[in-house]
Amino acid sequence: MSENNLCTLGSQSVKLKSNVYINASASIVGKKEGEGPLGLLFDMIGEDDMFGCKTWEEAESSLQKDAVYMALGKAGKKPEDMRYIFAGDLLGQSIATSFGIMNYNIPLLGVYGACSTCGESLTLGAMAISGGFAEDVICVTSSHFASAEKEFRYPLGYGSQRPLSASWTVTGSGAFVLGNKQEKGALARITGMTIGKIVDFGLKDSLNMGACMAPAAASTIASHFVDYNSHPEDYDKIITGDLGSVGQRVLLDLLRDKGYDIADRHMDCGMEIYDAGSQDTHAGGSGCGCSAVTLSAYILKQLSEGNWNKVLFVPTGALLSKTSFNEGQTVPGIAHAVVLEGL
Numbered sequence: 001m002s003e004n005n006l007c008t009l010g011s012q013s014v015k016l017k018s019n020v021y022i023n024a025s026a027s028i029v030g031k032k033e034g035e036g037p038l039g040l041l042f043d044m045i046g047e048d049d050m051f052g053c054k055t056w057e058e059a060e061s062s063l064q065k066d067a068v069y070m071a072l073g074k075a076g077k078k079p080e081d082m083r084y085i086f087a088g089d090l091l092g093q094s095i096a097t098s099f100g101i102m103n104y105n106i107p108l109l110g111v112y113g114a115c116s117t118c119g120e121s122l123t124l125g126a127m128a129i130s131g132g133f134a135e136d137v138i139c140v141t142s143s144h145f146a147s148a149e150k151e152f153r154y155p156l157g158y159g160s161q162r163p164l165s166a167s168w169t170v171t172g173s174g175a176f177v178l179g180n181k182q183e184k185g186a187l188a189r190i191t192g193m194t195i196g197k198i199v200d201f202g203l204k205d206s207l208n209m210g211a212c213m214a215p216a217a218a219s220t221i222a223s224h225f226v227d228y229n230s231h232p233e234d235y236d237k238i239i240t241g242d243l244g245s246v247g248q249r250v251l252l253d254l255l256r257d258k259g260y261d262i263a264d265r266h267m268d269c270g271m272e273i274y275d276a277g278s279q280d281t282h283a284g285g286s287g288c289g290c291s292a293v294t295l296s297a298y299i300l301k302q303l304s305e306g307n308w309n310k311v312l313f314v315p316t317g318a319l320l321s322k323t324s325f326n327e328g329q330t331v332p333g334i335a336h337a338v339v340l341e342g343l
Contacts, residue, residue, distance in 0.1 A: 005130045010227025012220070015192040020126040022176050022190065022340075023183040024077075026070035027296035028063050029289070030145070030171030036274045041297035042172075043070055049146065049171050057095060060144040063173035063289075064089070064100030068140050071175035075183060079104040082177075083134035086121035088112050089142050090169075090288055091151055092321075096142055106138070114317030115213070115242040116196070117141040118174060118292040119336035122313075125178045126190040126338075135180050142173035143287030151322065168281035170273060174292025182343065187300040192339040194224035198319065200332035206318075206325050209286060210247025210270075213316040216333030217243060218254035220314060224337050225260060232262045236308040239299060240335070241291030241315030244270040244284030269294035269315075291315040303342040313338045 005018040027042045034045030044066065053059040064087065072079065085104070088111040089096035097110060113120040121139035128134045148169040178190070199216040206212075217240050225231060232238060243251055248268050255262055269291045270284035295313060302308045316335040325331075 005132060006127065010223070012197070012223045013192065013194040013227035014127065016126060016130040016190065018130050018180065019182070020129045020190045021179050021182045021186045022188045022300060023179045023186045024071050024075035024177040025187060025296040025300055026067045026074060026175050027293040028067050028070070028173050029293055032279065033170055033172055033273060033293070036279060038273055038294065038298055041301065042293060049144070056144055056147040056150065057091060058099070060089065060091070060096040060142050060147050061100035063142045063144070064096060064140050067142070067173040067175035068101055068104060068138060071138060071177050074185070075177040077136065077177060079106050082106045082136055082138045084109055084125070084128060084137045086111055086125045086137060086139045087141060088117040088121065088288070090114065090148050096147070101140070113334055113336065114319055115286055115288055115290065116315040116317030116334050116336050117288045118241070118295065119313065119315035119338050122176065122190065122338050123193045123195060123336055126193065129178055129180050137178050138175060139178065140173060140175040141288040141292050143169050143289040144171045145169045148287055168274065168285055169287035170285045170290040170293065172289035172293040174289065174296040176296065186343055188303040188340045188342060190338060191341050192228070194220055194227060194337040196220040196335040196337070198332045198334050200330050202330050204328070204330050206320055206331055208246060209242070209318040209331065210244040211250050212318050212331040213333035213335065214243055214247040214250035215254060217251050217314055217316045217335040218258065220335040220337050221255060221262070221312070222258045222260060224312065232260055232265060235265060235310050235312045237265055237267050237311040238262050239267045239269065239311055239313050242270045242286040243268050243316060244286065245276070272298065299340070303340060306342060308342065310339070310341045313340050
């Protein structure tokens with residue numbers, strides 16, 4: 001670790017002494033996401049969720065490939081300009097990533113944090129740059145409703161009924177070009193992060209992932225406040241990734257028990273991406289792509305336009321597999337917090 005550019009804070013946090021810039025980003029989503037409240041902000045919306053492919057898994061790989069291509073184009077960079085790519089998805093062995101980005105020939109550091117993968121990849125990418133191990137990297141993640149349903153729950157053809165606590169996996173991919181220099185059109189800077197711990201409250205309902213992930217989000221946010229000696233009012237927004245309406249209530253209650261009230265500035269990507277009144281998504285959105293595309297299309301826009309000055313971005317993940325679920329295991333959660341500031 002470079003002592004000049006990185007500083008550990010408290011038990012879980014890092015403060016960057018040299019700026020890391022998000023110089024460009026791209027977001028690609030499916031038809032349902034394009035019909036939601038953020039539809040006009042996404043870079044590309046698919047006419048259907050197959051994206052010209054034969055399988056759902058191939059479609060998700062196509063999402064990552066195209067998101068990386070668009071982000072690099074916006075940044076005026078080529079694949080060979082990227083020292084590393086930090087990437088991951090929800091599927092077994094991260095096959096959406098491996099088949100999606102292999103032809104870019106960029107050294108890969110694959111990551112898996114379930115739906116928190118966007119926060120984990122940004123954390124690792126920023127630390128690599130600030131530590132002097134790279135000048136430019138790219139981070140990308142994705143999810144797809146149909147491939148995730150097949151991976152974790154039931155094939156769509158089964159027609160299973162979803163309870164109201166269930167969330168809808170976002171079909172989408174977000175890619176971010178990070179650099180040690182502020183390029184023309186840069187969107188924001190990453191100034192620090194709080195790396196989450198695995199938190200398990202013993203819940204076993206995989207169709208209520210908001211409640212499963214909320215304790216991890218509360219743990220990370222509270223640890224961030226302690227490590228940084230900060231308070232909720234220091235941020236314009238505190239943004240979780242995938243809790244939905246059920247998880248939000250749990251999060252707010254848990255943080256109040258810890259002495260923090262974030263109700264007036266909390267936002268959840270899963271609640272922003274769909275219209276609860278007109279789109280039948282029950283508790284809201286989830287999936288690796290949920291926080292990634294919302295960050296790219298909406299959050300960074302607010303920071304770059306000066307509407308917000310500083311936000312705490314906290315994607316959340318449920319660390320389960322179909323094997324652990326079928327063996328009766330609990331659903332642990334994790335959340336990683338990234339401090340984003342305007343330029």
